[in-house]
Amino acid sequence: MTVATADLDDLLERASAGVSVDGLRVEEADDGYRLATPDDEWTGLDEDELRRALDAADEYVTNWRYWQERVGGEGTARRAFLRWCERAPLADAETGNATTGPWSESGEGDADAGEDPLAVPERYDALRDGIDREWGQLSITARFVDVDDPDGERVYDLWHVDDADTDLADLEVYDDPRDARELATYDGGGRYRPLKTAPTLPGGWAFTGLSGGDLVETVEFFYPATVANWHRELRGNLDVDHWLETAERQTGIYDVIDELPREAVAWMAEACCVDSQCLRRREWEYEEGDDLDVDGGDGPFPCREPCSLVVAAARKWTTLESEEEHTYELELTTSEINQLTELIDAVAEGRTDEIREADVYDGANRYRARYLRAKRFDDEGDLEATKVDD
Amino acid sequence: MQALVIAAHGSHLNPDASDPTYAHADTIRETGAFDEVREAFWKEEPHFREVIRTLESDEVFVVPLFISEGYFTEQVIPRELRLDDWDPDKWESDGTSASQATLEAEDVGKTIHYCGPVGTHDAMTDVIVQRAETATGDPDVGEGFGLSVVGHGTDRNENSAKAIEYHSDRIAERDRFDEVKALFMDEEPEVDDVTDYFESDDIVVVPLFIADGYHTQEDIPEDMGLTEDYRLGWDVPAAVDGHRVWYTGAVGTEDLMADVVLERAADAGADIGDAREAVRELAASAAESEPHAGAGAGD
Numbered sequence: 001m002t003v004a005t006a007d008l009d010d011l012l013e014r015a016s017a018g019v020s021v022d023g024l025r026v027e028e029a030d031d032g033y034r035l036a037t038p039d040d041e042w043t044g045l046d047e048d049e050l051r052r053a054l055d056a057a058d059e060y061v062t063n064w065r066y067w068q069e070r071v072g073g074e075g076t077a078r079r080a081f082l083r084w085c086e087r088a089p090l091a092d093a094e095t096g097n098a099t100t101g102p103w104s105e106s107g108e109g110d111a112d113a114g115e116d117p118l119a120v121p122e123r124y125d126a127l128r129d130g131i132d133r134e135w136g137q138l139s140i141t142a143r144f145v146d147v148d149d150p151d152g153e154r155v156y157d158l159w160h161v162d163d164a165d166t167d168l169a170d171l172e173v174y175d176d177p178r179d180a181r182e183l184a185t186y187d188g189g190g191r192y193r194p195l196k197t198a199p200t201l202p203g204g205w206a207f208t209g210l211s212g213g214d215l216v217e218t219v220e221f222f223y224p225a226t227v228a229n230w231h232r233e234l235r236g237n238l239d240v241d242h243w244l245e246t247a248e249r250q251t252g253i254y255d256v257i258d259e260l261p262r263e264a265v266a267w268m269a270e271a272c273c274v275d276s277q278c279l280r281r282r283e284w285e286y287e288e289g290d291d292l293d294v295d296g297g298d299g300p301f302p303c304r305e306p307c308s309l310v311v312a313a314a315r316k317w318t319t320l321e322s323e324e325e326h327t328y329e330l331e332l333t334t335s336e337i338n339q340l341t342e343l344i345d346a347v348a349e350g351r352t353d354e355i356r357e358a359d360v361y362d363g364a365n366r367y368r369a370r371y372l373r374a375k376r377f378d379d380e381g382d383l384e385a386t387k388v389d390d
Numbered sequence: 391m392q393a394l395v396i397a398a399h400g401s402h403l404n405p406d407a408s409d410p411t412y413a414h415a416d417t418i419r420e421t422g423a424f425d426e427v428r429e430a431f432w433k434e435e436p437h438f439r440e441v442i443r444t445l446e447s448d449e450v451f452v453v454p455l456f457i458s459e460g461y462f463t464e465q466v467i468p469r470e471l472r473l474d475d476w477d478p479d480k481w482e483s484d485g486t487s488a489s490q491a492t493l494e495a496e497d498v499g500k501t502i503h504y505c506g507p508v509g510t511h512d513a514m515t516d517v518i519v520q521r522a523e524t525a526t527g528d529p530d531v532g533e534g535f536g537l538s539v540v541g542h543g544t545d546r547n548e549n550s551a552k553a554i555e556y557h558s559d560r561i562a563e564r565d566r567f568d569e570v571k572a573l574f575m576d577e578e579p580e581v582d583d584v585t586d587y588f589e590s591d592d593i594v595v596v597p598l599f600i601a602d603g604y605h606t607q608e609d610i611p612e613d614m615g616l617t618e619d620y621r622l623g624w625d626v627p628a629a630v631d632g633h634r635v636w637y638t639g640a641v642g643t644e645d646l647m648a649d650v651v652l653e654r655a656a657d658a659g660a661d662i663g664d665a666r667e668a669v670r671e672l673a674a675s676a677a678e679s680e681p682h683a684g685a686g687a688g689d
Contacts, residue, residue: 076446181412185405192405196435220444224436228443239497251465304440308433309402 003061004151008051010069011061015050021067022088022120024060026050038119059124062152070153071212077231081219082212085156086131086142089117090234124150130157135300136223136279137161137201140215156215160203171206177214180207180221189353195309197223197279197299226280226301233283233302241305244287250311257314262286264321265314269294271348272310273303330385332376339363339372393426393447394418394655397438397467398455398600400431407601408434410642411455417648417672423665424451424655432462438470442495442502449501451655455600455642457509457541458553459488472496473504485549486510486556490658503658508642509598510553511657513650515560520646522567522594524677525626525638532566536590540581540597540610543574551577554598567594575605575613582613585631592627592634600642611637645673 011019011026015033019026023038033045035053037060042053054061073079083090118126128150130143141157144150163171174180187193187200207218220227232238241249243265247258260268269292273282280303282296296303306314332340342363346352355362362368378384396415401407411429419427430441442450452471454463459481468476473493481488488506495502508514522537523529539561541554551574558572568590573581584595595614597606608620616624616637627634641647649669656662 073446077444078446178412178416192403194402194434220436225440225444229440232443249469251469252461307435308431308437312402312433 003055003058007061007065008054011054011064012047012050014068019064019068021064022060024057024064024120026054059120059152062150063120063124066152066154077228078213078216080231080234081216081227082142082154085133085140085215086123086127086154087118087133088123089119127154132164134161135219135226136197137199138219138222139164140219145209154212155208156210156212157206157208158210158215158218159206160201163203163206166203168206168208171204173206173208175207175209175214177207177210177217177221179205180218184222195278195307197226197301197303198277199275199279223279223301229304230301232304238283238302238304240283240302242284242287243292243306246284246306246311247314254311254315256318257311259322260314260318261321262290264317266292266294268310268314268317269296272313273297275299278303326387327389328385329388330376330383336372336376339368343369391425391447392449392451392660393428393445394424394651394660395428395430395441395445395450395452396455396651397430397441397452398432399462400434401603402433404603407603410601410640410647413643413645414455414648414651417645417669418652418665420672421652421662421665421668423652423662424660432466432470438467439472442471442498442500445498445500447500449503450495451503451505451658451660453505453651453654454507455647455651456507457550457598457600457642459483459485459507459510459549463488463507468493468504471502471504473502476504481506485552490654492658503655503660505654505658507553508647508650508654509600510556511650511654512560513653514641515557517644517646517650518557518596518598518641519561519564519566520673520677521596521638521641521644522636524644525594525596525636526592529678531594533568534590534592535567536569536571536588536593537561537567538571538573538581538584538587538593538595540573540575540595542599542605543577557598575609580613581610584614584635585633588633590633592636594636596641597637597639599640602639602643606640645676646670649673 015026016028025034025036027034031044033047033050035042035045035050035057037057040057045053071079071082080090127142127144128147130141133140137160139159139161142154143157145153145155159171183205184196184201185193186202188202193200201222210218216227229238244258247260250257265286269282272278274295275297278297279299280297280301281299283302284305285291346355346364352364355365359365360368376384396411398408398411408429408431415427415429418424426445426447428436428441428444430436430438432438436444452467454467456463464478472495474496475493476491480491483506488510490503490505493502493504494500518539522531539554539558542550554572554574558570561567562570569588571579571587573579573584573587575581579587581595584593597610599606611617611620611624614635614637615630616628616635624637626638627636649666652662652666652669656666
């Protein structure tokens with residue numbers, strides 16, 4: 001293929017200021033133009049010679065056009081994210097600034113950070129088939145618009161990771177980023193999802209042929225601010241607000257949450273902030289230098305401070321933790337106390353819906369729970385127990 | 391580049407709480423007046439805390455989608471946006487006159503024009519009147535009608551009631567409705583006794599709330615006696631003590647609210663071109679095509 005004349009004109013226009021993208025370098029010097037790719041170098045070219053040489057390096061030229069003329073936004077999270085989507089080298093990551101997460105040195109070997117970036121020729125090969133990335137429960141494919149005769153123009157497809165093998169004809173296809181808002185509002189059971197990064201995003205939809213800008217906008221409607229915070233982490237300036245700072249900042253009805261005991265903060269993180277409940281990777285700790293002994297998760301995008309759901313729940317736990325403990329006496333068989341464990345576990349794992357109607361062998365089965373209530377609750381509907389430490 | 395951020399409360403429990411925010415943001419997106427438009431929330435995402443960093447624009451106009459100056463607009467939003475030099479005095483407000491303050495967001499180094507809430511803007515008066523028009527399906531409603539603007543009441547601060555009274559007074563000055571009265575949910579004069587305060591047979595009741603929820607769809611309709619049980623819905627108008635009460639939902643869901651958001655940003659120096667005209671035309675055509683747009687929950 002040959003490079004469009006207009007692209008060459010644009011490139012020549014930019015040459016005096018110097019062009020440098022993905023290994024392509026074009027400069028204007030006293031003795032003429034200098035052109036370099038990772039494989040070749042030409043110097044002292046006049047304009048016609050430069051045009052012929054650029055024509056031979058067409059992939060580099062169309063790649064330049066896409067990144068510099070189409071995407072632009074040097075230094076923005078949008079540009080970095082789109083480059084990550086096609087496994088292009090990330091200028092910011094190379095500086096090794098990141099202190100946390102997969103971009104830090106200690107994170108080497110991580111699936112994301114350790115994956116070698118692709119140079120232009122390899123990327124061009126890969127973009128013909130499409131390059132797949134996962135962002136939470138989103139599967140993103142970067143591909144050429146024109147596979148047979150690529151002019152460098154990319155588009156992006158987006159669907160649920162669970163739909164990776166689903167025929168597009170079986171998915172509801174959208175093209176407006178704003179449609180993502182509605183898709184992200186309810187889970188598969190029609191329940192409201194107040195936490196956008198909960199791993200409960202339902203599938204059955206697809207966005208196809210999105211521009212780079214629209215892709216980022218769509219991703220941000222599914223997972224707000226994740227791209228910006230990922231980019232900050234990449235550049236080594238993720239501003240983590242630890243638990244205590246966040247708690248002490250609160251006013252009004254949340255003013256009390258800084259009284260939540262440290263061990264309760266750890267229980268809270270274990271309850272709310274693990275991969276099974278939220279796809280953000282918790283980077284905040286109790287306070288700087290005082291880490292919580294709970295796994296923060298493995299997601300690609302960081303959680304830089306306790307979210308509003310954690311803050312709201314912490315208020316409840318602060319109240320509950322202010323209560324004194326007592327010793328109670330109650331009569332239960334060994335199987336009954338085991339059943340209490342099973343009941344709590346079933347609710348905590350969200351598996352009550354999966355327990356079969358007649359599976360009376362499961363302690364969290366509805367009939368088993370109703371039986372226990374019939375046997376062990378008093379007339380007031382409370383568990384029969386006596387406080388023995390008064 | 392300039393960006394608009396609409397800052398709203400949102401909800402952990404009610405998925406509809408953010409609908410008006412999205413609707414007004416989308417209306418403004420359609421005008422193309424801003425390079426970027428974002429919704430931001432206290433209880434949803436993106437949170438106030440993280441919205442500014444999602445923008446590429448250097449100049450950001452933040453408009454709180456709140457009714458009055460108070461706890462959220464004076465404390466919570468500026469703090470969460472990291473407007474370190476913020477002080478409520480920068481608004482130089484008497485409780486309903488905040489326009490804007492220009493500040494720097496510490497985490498991103500952007501210029502933030504922090505605007506007063508939509509609820510106290512003069513243009514809000516027009517939205518309340520338009521609400522009366524859509525509720526009755528009559529673009530000339532006024533003669534023979536009483537209008538009540540209903541607010542929450544004191545809640546955390548006196549400015550809450552001031553905003554309600556401010557618009558009631560402005561509407562009264564127009565001599566369009568026979569009677570205009572500010573009523574409240576939890577202070578005198580109370581909305582429960584709405585018919586005691588009007589002589590007119592017809593009373594339009596407009597709740598000055600941003601979003602429909604517990605107060606506007608459960609409390610107020612039951613308190614006014616429009617229905618025994620909010621789940622059964624109510625008629626518009628509903629017969630109460632010999633009056634016809636025309637009650638719909640929160641004024642914040644009115645299409646014309648997008649215009650108030652735009653005006654707030656324009657007052658703060660945003661270049662919005664002819665976006666206001668576009669939004670007003672859109673709102674007017676929407677009002678004409680669906681006269682009972684806000685009919686009761688059970689309809």
